[in-house]
Amino acid sequence: MDILDETRPHERHAFAYDNAKTHTARAPNALSARHMVVKPPTSKSKKKNFMCSIETENGVEYVRMRDGRFADGSSQSLYFPEGHQQAGIFKGMRNLIHERIAKGANLPNPDQLKAECKGFKCPPGRTDCCCRRILFTQPDFANQKSMLEEHCEARGYEVIFFPKFHCEVNSIEQCWGFSKRIYRMFPSSSKEEDLARNMNAALDAVPIKSMRK
Ligand SMILES: [Zn+2]
Structure with missing residues (x-):
């Protein structure tokens, strides 16, 4: 929320969470x-x-x-x-x-x-x-409402929960999947700086279209 306040204050934001007990606690x-x-x-x-x-x-x-x-x-x-x-x-x-x-x-x-x-x-x-x-x-x-919803709504952010036991509909899973596939295509290396660079490149490679899908 701090990041969004600073970088995208004029858009409407909704945070999406898995329907887990820790998220829905009151x-x-x-x-x-x-x-x-x-x-x-x-x-x-x-x-x-x-x-x-x-x-x-x-x-x-x-x-x-x-x-x-x-x-x-x-x-x-x-x-x-x-x-x-x-x-x-x-x-x-x-x-x-x-x-x-x-x-x-x-x-x-x-x-x-x-x-x-x-x-x-x-x-x-x-x-x-x-x-x-x-x-x-x-x-x-x-x-x-849950503590999480109260916390976010107090700052003007919406919260939605995925259906119970359906965390795979979380778009982040699609992003991980996409970036892991890209990551595996890089040549293998044991140097930490290569791995960090590859990881960042793999994460940056996820197109916004895939995230939205
Ligand atoms: Zn009764």
Whole structure:
């Protein structure tokens, strides 16, 4: 991105990545209904309150999960605000769903729902069977982006992922293939400077047409 900022600032750029776990990982405080509790925790201790653990140089630290978004785009804190009797405590899934209903979301009354379906096995296709499933399928939770996407988009660059297990569609593989073929046509040598020169020449030989194909 630094190079593109400097050399090609007026073009639209998209970075393409293999669909690997390291690329699609979400930020430690990303929105996730996975471990949420249904009611506000009774203890204020950071481990017991619903917090996200982040590995830092000084060991593990606990931070709040980031805000959600109501349908109107305004943000929804997951924790009770200052001045509230339970200030700083996680609101719990039921309260979060109630707040969304008050803002106009068409959702079932969470007081009549379980935290999650037995064994986390929701009936296929259902989005309103349990509190966890409701939040999981809400647009802000469902569209939570990866750390990589957030990082690039913050700087104005787009990110696309290749389909899972299809890293061979990555155009870089075509470039490697083309340049390896060229490289093999050079006379063999054991001199480092020859090898470096051959390698650079082989990489430079890849036509832009092949890259685009
Ligand atoms: Zn369910």
